[in-house]
Amino acid sequence: MSTTPVPVSDQPVLKLLNVESAYGPIRAIRGVSLQVRRGEIGTVLGSNGAGKTTILKTISGIIDPRKGSIEFKGEDITAKDPAFIVQQGLSHVPEGREVFPLLSVRDNLLMGAYTRNDADGVARDIEAVFGYFPILKERASQDAGLLSGGQQQMLSISRALMAKPDLILLDEPSLGLSPKLTKEIFEIVVRINRERGTTILLVEQNANMALNASDYGYVLENGRIVMEDTCARLREKEDIKEFYLGMKEEGQRAERRWKKKKNWR
Numbered sequence: 492m493s494t495t496p497v498p499v500s501d502q503p504v505l506k507l508l509n510v511e512s513a514y515g516p517i518r519a520i521r522g523v524s525l526q527v528r529r530g531e532i533g534t535v536l537g538s539n540g541a542g543k544t545t546i547l548k549t550i551s552g553i554i555d556p557r558k559g560s561i562e563f564k565g566e567d568i569t570a571k572d573p574a575f576i577v578q579q580g581l582s583h584v585p586e587g588r589e590v591f592p593l594l595s596v597r598d599n600l601l602m603g604a605y606t607r608n609d610a611d612g613v614a615r616d617i618e619a620v621f622g623y624f625p626i627l628k629e630r631a632s633q634d635a636g637l638l639s640g641g642q643q644q645m646l647s648i649s650r651a652l653m654a655k656p657d658l659i660l661l662d663e664p665s666l667g668l669s670p671k672l673t674k675e676i677f678e679i680v681v682r683i684n685r686e687r688g689t690t691i692l693l694v695e696q697n698a699n700m701a702l703n704a705s706d707y708g709y710v711l712e713n714g715r716i717v718m719e720d721t722c723a724r725l726r727e728k729e730d731i732k733e734f735y736l737g738m739k740e741e742g743q744r745a746e747r748r749w750k751k752k753k754n755w756r
């Protein structure tokens with residue numbers, strides 16, 4: 492596997508235009524437009540219930556949008572079947588990981604490769620993901636349900652990689668993990684992006700990790716994008732520092748103010 496970074500191109504690999512999705516009367520995302528360029532890590536930041544998971548589910552075809560369009564590699568994939576979308580090269584690592592608990596780690600990985608018929612390539616890619624996450628090699632024959640939360644997150648990312656995707660949707664990889672493990676997982680996500688050239692769209696409440704790992708970011712509030720910029724610039728914005736990056740130090744007080752805040756600069 493090459494260690495030469497794959498350059499980011501200007502070409503958007505994923506494009507959402509005015510996407511609106513709802514659960515019955517609840518409009519969870521309201522006119523979301525965003526792009527992820529080929530080779531980059533894009534991120535959507537937002538607090539609880541902002542609509543992050545809904546965006547990813549709408550992209551991968553689990554939810555049909557009420558309005559708007561989604562383009563992947565220049566093709567319209569709006570409301571297409573999830574299996575079709577995976578075949579186009581788009582893999583989704585869902586919130587809460589969702590591994591198959593009664594299958595072994597190795598069989599979980601093989602499930603990720605079910606659309607492929609190149610057995611040699613699949614075997615090579617299993618070794619490649621073991622290179623990223625050596626613990627999975629040690630546990631290869633164990634039931635996935637016996638893995639720790641962090642290890643299940645590693646398996647879930649690895650399973651997505653087994654489909655050889657051009658784009659991976661990553662839903663809150665930090666959820667429920669220690670800061671140390673979160674950092675480790677983010678470092679490997681960045682390595683996967685740099686070494687394999689896999690484009691990534693990451694949604695997170697952990698703004699600190701997401702802004703450090705990503706190239707371009709969007710801030711989502713109540714189902715709407717309220718700000719977008721390069722992550723380098725977002726990290727410098729006062730609103731972001733105050734309401735996301737400062738949250739940890741200020742605790743409850745910052746959280747309350749975050750909820751009240753409406754005007755983004």
Ligand SMILES: Nc1ncnc2c1ncn2[C@@H]1O[C@H](COP(=O)(O)OP(=O)(O)OP(=O)(O)O)[C@@H](O)[C@H]1O
Nearest residue numbers: 514517519537538539540541542543544545546696
């Ligand atoms: N299955 C559902 N039925 C009804 N409402 C839902 C459903 N799933 C999500 N919602 C609502 O849609 C809105 C967006 O939810 P979503 O799960 O996309 O947020 P999120 O940003 O992923 O939040 P979190 O950070 O907690 O995962 C919320 O108001 C939520 O309550």
Ligand SMILES: [Mg+2]
Nearest residue numbers: 543544545586
């Ligand atoms: Mg979510």
